[in-house]
Amino acid sequence: DRIICMLFGTCQTFLLEWLSFLVENEKISNARHKELHFVKTRLQDAIRKKLKNDFRLDAFGSSENGFGSNKSDYDVFFRYGNDNYERSSEMQIQTIINIEQALRAARFSRVMSITTAKVPIVKFAIRVESGEIEGDISYYNELALHNTQLLKRYCSWTKDETLSKLGMFIKKWAKNCEIGDASKGSLSSYAYIILLIHFLQRLPDPLLPVLQEMGEKRTIQVDGWDVYFCDDEPMPSWSQCTLSVSELFLQFLEYFAKFDWQNQVVQIRQTNKLTKIEKGWKKLMCIEDPFDLDHNLGSGISPRMFAFIMKSFVTSREVFFTLKEREGFVRSNMAA
Ligand code: ATP
Ligand code: MG
Known part of the structure; x- marks a missing residue:
């Protein structure tokens, strides 16, 4: 059992190393x-x-x-x-x-x-x-230029490129699980980054602010939508990350495995919760675009795909969590 545990432990270490390797090697050079x-x-x-x-x-x-x-x-x-x-x-x-x-x-x-x-x-x-x-x-496609700038601003918010690493890893994970390609009926890379920002804004100790609510709010209209977000506030001290990237990844999986998809909308533009009833949306997965508020990034998800995405969140969480637990067990055994 010890050997098996050690193998699992090695696996987890390997996964973490793979994560850093991936980010270091694949990050745009x-x-x-x-x-x-x-x-x-x-x-x-x-x-x-x-x-x-x-x-x-x-x-x-x-x-x-x-x-x-x-x-x-x-x-x-x-x-x-x-x-x-x-x-x-x-x-x-x-x-x-x-x-x-x-x-x-x-x-x-x-x-x-x-x-x-x-x-x-x-x-x-x-x-x-x-x-x-x-x-x-x-x-x-002018709104895309603005949402690119919004994501870039969020990306520069966390210390040690935490958000960038997590985002790249989640995109890779989603593609490997075959749930990360909008042209094949699943979710786009962009949608996963919106999920990630939403999750980090809602941690008990939030890692990200809600940039569209911050600063001296003014309306900037593009294609009939308000594209304002705060891009001149200095970074607050709470952007310091104490959780590791792999820990955050696990929590991300858990958050969306347990998310109230039946009633809630995932969004990053306001601190308050947003319900499907308020939006008048009935789709299984509701992920609001931060600027084009009529745009549900999850509108193309079929019931079958929804079940498959949820299964990927739940199963990946179990696998990664088991590996993590085992590693803790191996460590304490080895220390003993
Ligand atoms: P990847 O590394 O996978 O290419 P990406 O962020 O470039 O990631 P794409 O799917 O290529 O993702 O989309 C490019 C950009 O187009 C996004 O970053 C976003 O600005 C915009 N975009 C993509 N999908 C949507 C969408 N459904 N609604 C609004 N904007 C979108
Ligand atoms: Mg792209």
Whole structure:
């Protein structure tokens, strides 16, 4: 039994080491940033050849928000230089088709437009020194730029990159459990980061504040939504983390395994709880976007997927917790 316990203990240590290894090795590097910059220039050159109008490209998502890994895709947002440009859906689709043709002509690989989604996009891939970078370009996705900045601000809040490490690990865990891909009926990386921020805001000793409630509140309208959050307050002392990343991960699993999904909405914009009744939402999983308050990030979850996600939370918690307990047992036995 002792040997088995020691093996389990080694396993837990291994998992923790794997976690730090993963974060250290996969965290977006300077070399990767340079490659992404190169890709952006190639995209700009390609599009300029096709479109006469002035335009700009801005990166958003995990390459910018602090949760990026060297394997993350590259999310780019296209807009015309003249901000008052018409944004009708025909115009959006035509622009996306033009961009698709421009990328094909410039020999990007796997170029494909998806014009039926809420936000039309062009997917592409390109070879770089370290391998291949996949990405997509969306058109007038301005709220995504703001939620990227919000996540980045939260990311810089905790000491020793705790949030960034946890976020990267949770994204990886969700992908491994096959519950982290919105295009396959589960939840997006972005949704998991919202879950994580919500959880850290609600710890008995909160690790994160509610940035949308802090500071001198003013309304900043983008696409009809208020995108204000506090980004000028100094960091408070309570952002010091005493719990380890693995401990927080366990608590995260426990929190959502026991969450009142039947009545409550997961949200990060207010301290007070928010109910499904208040929102008029009936879906199984309700995760409110911090800015687009009509947007439920869990609206595409089927009952089957919901059960599968819950099972992943519960089972992972049991497995990780058992390993942790065993390690404690081994340690005390060894000390004895
Ligand atoms: P990954 O490392 O997995 O690529 P990511 O944060 O870039 O993580 P994506 O799914 O590529 O996640 O999404 C890119 C960005 O698009 C998000 O960071 C967010 O800004 C925005 N986004 C994604 N999904 C949604 C959504 N359902 N609603 C609003 N914004 C979203
Ligand atoms: Mg991405």
